[in-house]
Amino acid sequence: MSISRADIEKVAVLARIKVDGEQVSALEKDLGNILDLVDQLSAADTDSVEPMAHPLDAVQRLRPDVVTETNQRQAFQSIAPATEDGLYLVPKVIE
Amino acid sequence: MQWDIVIGLEIHVQLATKTKIFSGSSTAFGAEPNTQANAVDLAMPGTLPVPNEQAFRYAVMFGLATNAEIGRRSMFERKNYFYPDLPKGYQTTQLAQPIVGPGHVDIDLADGSSKRVRIHHAHLEEDAGKSLHEDYHGMSGIDLNRAGTPLIEVVTEPDMNTAEEAVAFAKKLHSLVTSLGICDGDMSQGSMRFDVNISLKPKGSETLGTRTETKNLNSFRFMEQAIAHEVERQMDILEDGGTITQETRLYNGDRDESRSMRSKEEANDYRYFPCPDLLPVEIDDAFIEDARARLPELPDARKARFKEQYGLNDYDAGVLSGDARLATFFEETMAHGKDAKLAANWIQGEFSARLNAEEKSVAESPISGAQLGALVTRIADNTVSSAGAKKVFEALWSGENDNVDAIIEAQGLKQVSDTGALESMVDEVLAGMPDQVAQYQGEEDPKKRKKMLGGFMGPLMKASKGQGNPKLFNEILVRKLGG
16 A cells, blocks of 8 residues: 555644655655555454553552642753743744 | 424533642632643643543443443544643543443423433543633633643534523523532532534425534523524524535624634544543443443432422422522521421512522522521511611622511511501591592592502501501501401
8 A cells, every 4th residue: 555645745734744755755655565464464364363552461550539649840940941920831822 | 495494412521629639739719820720631741641430430320310321441542633721632531432332411491392312421631721812922822720620521422403592401401410419500610611503494494404513602692692693693594595514613702792713724523533541431230230220310300399398389499499509598497497388489470580699609698598488487487578688688799687586676577467556557547538538439440449549558658657557558458448
């Protein structure tokens, strides 16, 4: 199976990864190879196999509903690029 | 052309857990920004989510209350999208195996009929943070306290055909989750948010039309308006020969306008995949039975009991049983006041009006059920007139005094029900109004007579300084005038 340039560009936008024209050509080949491998896997008969939710054969442990965290805003905000009034500041996002 | 309207709802219900769905951060409302956002909530590298047992318990209780199948083995997926209030770059949610499977809720409609609305499923997921778009030097402020708050998203089948049905379902769901105690139901704080999917099809057609989704409606009134607005918008387009674009729209209730929210190029493409950080969750019989044992009386059962136990009519029983806190308030009132109809009227009238006017919830009421019960008792035994009772209510509300009898005493609101005293007042007043008496006695039409009787009440109330029992005055008047 091959992947089109348009698909690659779309996925790049969704993933917020900037790719230029040359990279798209390289990715077309690399991703195409990966998809070929997936095609080979798809050829296996899996009708009687239940889809796997997780590779470990284990069940999730649940946590009691008790507050265990304390306020560490100062520590977290010391590594943020911009903060004000206790808020993290980000480039304006409004549609 | 005649159209059928098809409506489905997606409802986000914030669960009233103490901590977040995947971390031990507090979910208490109103904290300083980002003081309840820890490393897991901020998506710091190397952190791992651990699910909150109470969130699962609440989801299972919801499932049991909506006659649903419980997902004995459920799992989490990642829904990928970028937005600054979602630090991980994905929302952890459930897609393939949700905790609550197909169920249903019956709604009562104004014409007395009832309708079954099927629930497709309900799944657990995390809420996002909040973006504040006020100007921070051209930037947006992000508060992540809400990030990771547990939600159940309830997805209905497209079983509703009018705004009335959709609103009735929304109200029923609100009543259900507040009665279960799994959500505080505070819509103004975003505890319940509604997305409405609407499509139109030619009347009788089997094929569904293209739908739009109107997102984030946080009041029943806006929901009703948004549906009316969207139905009209789609109808105009279709009748002009146009086609509906599948899109997400935002409704502005203050302006009764809507606009498209996401551009077509960025059409939802969430690239869901199983979350490798979380194992499948298995729910066993013991967990389900424990959740079942925690189910309180549900709204339908409570409504039936209110009719039976207090003799309320269907309407009053429906209103008072619908909201869990209002129902509790009514029962507190009834523990101290004997007249159910009177209590129902005061709660739905004066009490609710004051709460609405001051935008208070029942929990924030300055008056207790016991106090209102004491007042109802004094109205029922004729100690105060309804006008006097309003003054007592006022004094209770303002906190001037917390004792009904003390207020009646202090403000001299006690009705005079001593027949002897009232009779002499009537004699005195009638003696001073001979023309009106003659006019009344010369009148044949009982309706006009009744009206003329009212003319004597003003002077009587004045003579008794507003303390005469109006009912007794009326009886004495009719007798003396040879009614």
